[in-house]
Amino acid sequence: MQKRFFLQAAAVAALVAAAGPAAAQNWKPTRPINLIVPWAAGGSTDQVTRVAAAELEKALGQTIVIVNQPGASGAIGTKSAMDAPKDGYTWTAGAAQDLGAYQSLGAVNTSIKDWHLFLNVANIQVIGVNPARPWKNARELLDDMQKRPGQISVATAGVTSAAHNAMDQIVKATGVKYKEVSYDGGNPAVVATVAGEADLTTQLAVEQADMLRGKRLRALATVSDKPLELEGYGVIPPLSDTLKGFTAPANYFGIFIPKGVPDEVVKTVERIWAEQMPKSETLKKYATSRGALFNPLYGDAAQKAVFPAVQSNAWNLHAGGKTKVSPDTVGIPKP
Numbered sequence: 110m111q112k113r114f115f116l117q118a119a120a121v122a123a124l125v126a127a128a129g130p131a132a133a134q135n136w137k138p139t140r141p142i143n144l145i146v147p148w149a150a151g152g153s154t155d156q157v158t159r160v161a162a163a164e165l166e167k168a169l170g171q172t173i174v175i176v177n178q179p180g181a182s183g184a185i186g187t188k189s190a191m192d193a194p195k196d197g198y199t200w201t202a203g204a205a206q207d208l209g210a211y212q213s214l215g216a217v218n219t220s221i222k223d224w225h226l227f228l229n230v231a232n233i234q235v236i237g238v239n240p241a242r243p244w245k246n247a248r249e250l251l252d253d254m255q256k257r258p259g260q261i262s263v264a265t266a267g268v269t270s271a272a273h274n275a276m277d278q279i280v281k282a283t284g285v286k287y288k289e290v291s292y293d294g295g296n297p298a299v300v301a302t303v304a305g306e307a308d309l310t311t312q313l314a315v316e317q318a319d320m321l322r323g324k325r326l327r328a329l330a331t332v333s334d335k336p337l338e339l340e341g342y343g344v345i346p347p348l349s350d351t352l353k354g355f356t357a358p359a360n361y362f363g364i365f366i367p368k369g370v371p372d373e374v375v376k377t378v379e380r381i382w383a384e385q386m387p388k389s390e391t392l393k394k395y396a397t398s399r400g401a402l403f404n405p406l407y408g409d410a411a412q413k414a415v416f417p418a419v420q421s422n423a424w425n426l427h428a429g430g431k432t433k434v435s436p437d438t439v440g441i442p443k444p
Contacts, residue, residue, distance in 0.1 A: 138198065141172040141287040144364065145201045147186025148266065149179045149294030153232060153313045157362055158202040160395045161229050161386075166366075170382045179293040181266030184216035191219055191367055197374035204232070205361045206409075210426055213441065214269065215433030220440055221419055227382050228363035229392060230315075230401040234275035234332035235345060237317045238309040239302055240324065242372035247330040247351040250309070254285035262288045264298035264307035268431055269422070271360055272298060275311035275332040277425035282352050287382035302326060303338040313360070314315050314339060314400030314433030333357045339400040358417035359402070382407040418423050 145164055148154045155177065162173040178186035183203055193199035211217035236247060244250040256260050265272035272295070276287060290307045292298040295316040302310040303325045310317070311332055320326040322341045331337045334349035334356045343444060349355040366375060385403040386392065396403035406414055423436035424443055437443060 114326050115212040116355040134373075134376045134380040136169075136197070136371070136373040138169055138171040140198065141174050142169075142197075142444050143176055143193075143199045145176045145178050145186045145190045145199065147178055147180075147183040147189075147201060147203055149176045149297055151294075151296035152294035153271070153315045154183075154203045154362060155296075156315060156399070157392075157401070158364065158397065161202075161364060162394055164386065164389050164391060165378075168385055169377070176423060181216060182269040184211055184214075184269075187211065187219070188217045190365070191217065191223075193292075193367075195367065195369040197366070197370040200364055202207055202364045204271060204363065204418075205354070205363065205365075205415035206274065206418035206422040207357075208365060209415065209441065210269050210423045210432075210436075212439045213423050213432040213434055213436045214426065216269075221412065221415065222440070223368055225366040225368060225370075225378070226407060226415065227366070227378055228361045228404065228406040228411045228414065229386065230396050231359040231361050231404055232315055232401050233269065233335075233337055233360065234271050234311050234357075235314045235317055235337070235400075236275075236309060236311055236329040236332065236348070237299070237302065237321060237326040238329060239305055239307075240327050241305065242308050244329060247348055250329055251279075251283055251285060251351065254287060255283075258286035259288055261309070261410065262290050262307040263291050264301045264312070265291060266293070266295045266298050266312065267291045268426070270295065270298075270388075271313050271391065272311040274425060275357075277429055278332060278355075278357055278421070279311075279348070281428065282355055298350055301325070301408050314345075318342070318399045327434075337400050340398050358421050359414065361404075361406075361411075361415045363406075363411070379407050398406055416444065 190201035209221040295312040299316050328345045330348040338343045423441045
């Protein structure tokens, strides 16, 4: 009798153990999810987040409301997501390298490890100039910047943006000086360059793609050691062709869920990222048409993939005197 009881108990325990992980992967949200995009509509974060959100809506069977909340180079919207109730219904999005720099900037008291990362694409910055400007290649631009320090204007989406990060890397490699003109997002920065408010932008290829194809911007180089083939435009050479030895880490974008939310929320999104996102033809098409690398990642793999860009961004900002504390004091060792 006692033996039968233990066998029955063991069988029940096994069923519970088997059901546990499955149940944890089947969160069914009962109301819409707020997904805060901490940048203006139309920029790189907004673009890819709306594509990914549509895929998630199908998988979750629930509406995902995109809330554009720009300001303070993404810090305002990110802090809103961090401060929201940890019930799993408020997420944010953006570039992981920005998220990882806020603490050293004194903008938001959070580190990259405080978030569950769900990455979708890696983006690449491009030097895109107004067609009325004279430079035909990166060498001509850099030589002119050396001759006229601080006079050539660059449109960016603010101090933590991809364009600012690109210019930090260029300054580090060349010592050039420039005039920064900041906007509330990548799309406004690109539009401003097309309008002639700035001489050039170093925002992401995904933000410049349509303007490049329409010949309203001219690409001089990728801010990378790799060329970029942009559909409908051609191949953009890497800056390393001009600056020998120049490299830049991958700039990953994704959706971020703060730690502390129910485990079932995280496990469910992880399952979607493992099983469904890699098969998303919509996201793949977005990446190939916009000049981005399609590479869905989550968990430890995502944290490992983004950290080189977090390091580079935080220490470039520190070298430029823009941080409140040294990155190594908040867990970001010098690369």
